Amino acid sequence: MKLQxxxxxxxxxxxxxxxxxxxxxxxxxxxxxxxxxxxTNGNAVKGAGLDSLxxxxxxxxxxxxxxxxxxxxxxxxxxxxxxxxxxxxLDLIATYFAAQK
Numbered sequence: 001m002k003l004q005x006x007x008x009x010x011x012x013x014x015x016x017x018x019x020x021x022x023x024x025x026x027x028x029x030x031x032x033x034x035x036x037x038x039x040t041n042g043n044a045v046k047g048a049g050l051d052s053l054x055x056x057x058x059x060x061x062x063x064x065x066x067x068x069x070x071x072x073x074x075x076x077x078x079x080x081x082x083x084x085x086x087x088x089x090l091d092l093i094a095t096y097f098a099a100q101k
Contacts, residue, residue: 027096030089033081034097042097054100061094 023029031042034053038044042053053061067073069082069090082090 027092030085031093031096034093041100043100053097056097058094058098061097062091065090065094 031053034042037050038053039050042056044050044052064073065082065085066087068075068078069085071079085093
């Protein structure tokens, strides 16, 4: 019985991973939470004092997100926000913003 429960749990987790990978809009959907501060599609309002993320190189954005997550880069709220995402999700977010104009 325990083996069946373990197998069932494993199958559910595997299916959840496939569902995330199959969503072509996952990066966009995750990046939508950034719009409150960084503007729609990463286009920050000029003069607002926040970085525009649209068109930023993926590696640069990913590096900043990693530094926020680890606490190496000073920030007021980004430490908390980035800790809510997996590294894979942060990669999707950085990829999305790199593709924006």
